Amino acid sequence: MSQLTYREAVRHALAEELTRDPNVVVMGEEVGQFQGAYKVTQGLLEKFGPKRVADTPISEAGFIGMGIGASMLGVRPVMELMFWSFYSVAFDQILNNAANVRYMSGGQINCPIVIRGPANGGTNVGATHSHTPENILAAHPGVKVVVPATPYDAKGLLKSAIRDNDPVFFLENTVLYGEKGEVPDEEYLIPLGKADVKREGKDLTIVTYGRPVIQSLVAAELLAKEHDISVEVVDLRTIRPLDIDTVLASVRKTHRVLVVEEQKPFCGVGAQLTYMIQSEAFDDLDAPIGRLCTIDAPAIYSPPVEAEQLPNPQRILKAALALLD
Amino acid sequence: MSKKPSATIEQKPTASNTSHGQAPVNAALTPAQKIELFSQMVRIRRFEERSHRAYTGKNAAGGANIGGFLHLYNGQEAIAVGCCSLMGKHDHVITAYRDHGHAIAVGMDTKALMAELYGKVTGCSKGKGGSMHFFSPERNYWGGHGIVGGQIPLGVGLAYGVKYKGHKGSAMAFMGDGAVNQGAVHEAYNLAALWNLPCIFVIENNGYSMGTSQARSSAGELAKRAEGYGMAWGVCEGHDVYEVRATMDKFLKIAREECKPAVVEIRTYRYRGHSVADPDNTYRTKTEIEDYRRTKDPIQVFQTTLIAEGVLTAESAEKIDEAARAEAEAAADFADASPYPTPDDIQKDVYWESDNPDQRTSQGRLFFN
Ligand SMILES: Cc1ncc(C[n+]2csc(CCOP(=O)(O)OP(=O)(O)O)c2C)c(N)n1
């Protein structure tokens, strides 16, 4: 085991897959010479050369579309969006081409592309740079969506994503890039679509993913210490495919659920989850399902106020207590 | 505070090329107007330096004064000042996230700008937009936009609006040398040319898009791409405010009189990193930066020019600089003393209807938590 940052874990996954498969290429804005806007791809250009690690112009529709086209010929592009927020510039490529081409060709064409980059609020970059599009992406059959919360998960899931034959959208988090965690020295893969119980408990299940996993673990600790409440934290890790079985097993154990997401509520991931939980485990519920989201407005810039717009341990704690009343 | 004001740095750059000073639009300037152009550039420089200091420093509570990104305009001042000084009642401006200079040049209050950087409710966008999102519609300044190239179709829309309403005016849509590679820019070019819209696309070519040099990001010549759309184009140097004005005046007149768009590439340089967070050590040399500053600093160039013209003295330049520093300091004090918005403000300014509930015509829920 080594202690790696989330950033390093992603970098190691990229380096290992670049080494393993000559068809893997890494592309994006500033990924090479500049060493990555968030230094995720640091050192990769020197190690693998400009054929494998390429800097692109600021043309997301062009280069993401190019990656999708190349993937149809068996290249395995791992495209970096400096921020997932910029996906909107390439929306047509991502959601008309990557998501649909397999279906429209009657299964003749595959799109083994990975698009990765950070998608989060919390660094005061304002409404245009703080989108969390996992729900919008996952609304399109044909694509897979991964949102890892820890270095271990980030590495194992990214390696699986790169080997996957469908388009995989991998949503990282700038706030987590510097967070450290244990990562095995030997190679490992984590299958897409497998949730992980990050903390066991018996009174309440928090279902979450991404940075709110970390915040929910902090809240769970406070709830245990200060309120003697035992919380189970289920990290979805992958939004689509969705491991609903792990969620339902936890619900059947605790009988109370709080969904926490760094998303606006309307048609968010939690909306799908709560529908499925009530439809498949209605009799196991002792209370209506709770939901804590980002406050429903574009991301505010003002630093102290943005912290209150997003989920945070205090907001999670309050929402949990309200459910247990 | 730095001791040596950069408005009076040691080596003397050459003065403005006199032919530009004699262009009608510059020859017509009164000494007071020339001094105003000069002091605007100095005020932008001092504002940027003060905001940089605020960004890297801490507030009384030990926290950051400014969050997110801070893209500074140092080195490019003559462009915003030169272009905005040509604005009439129906001329409009829109730009990207490197937007502080344009905001000052159109006359926004530096207190409200600094307060916006601090995320305070007294900011020009009530603390909601931050550095990248300054707006002042009453001064025909339409932002301040964070997505590279995203503002350019809006600029065409402003030009369309001007023409539609029958005004004699224009829109200046500013972008960087990296932004020219966004698809939306090309769609906007075509629309402006096809529909004869009075839009001037201004490329502030500072040589780099983040850490990528122009040679590594763009095929061909930037402004010349206009030819593919049958548009007029021009290139000029951005360290000489006279040259910027002379060039832009020509294209603005055509836009206002004949409703014709154009692409103007203005060569410039940025002194600071892409944003304050950019360590600026992977793509250019310190010498490159110093060489530009020494020979082409737009403030120095204009100061030398105005002293030669007898409009300014070293002493009066120093006074202007002192006033600019005091203004920036007062802006920072104002920002520091202002209150933050509250969580109750988060859901204000989202819909016209939710801000004007008594005039609401739609029904149903607007918010979902
Ligand atoms: C669509 C989009 N892609 C990427 C970015 C990230 N980004 C912000 S500024 C920038 C460089 C732009 O360079 P340029 O257009 O030359 O303007 P300058 O910063 O030099 O003023 C990049 C890549 C963004 N904001 N929007």
Ligand SMILES: [Mg+2]
């Ligand atoms: Mg540039």
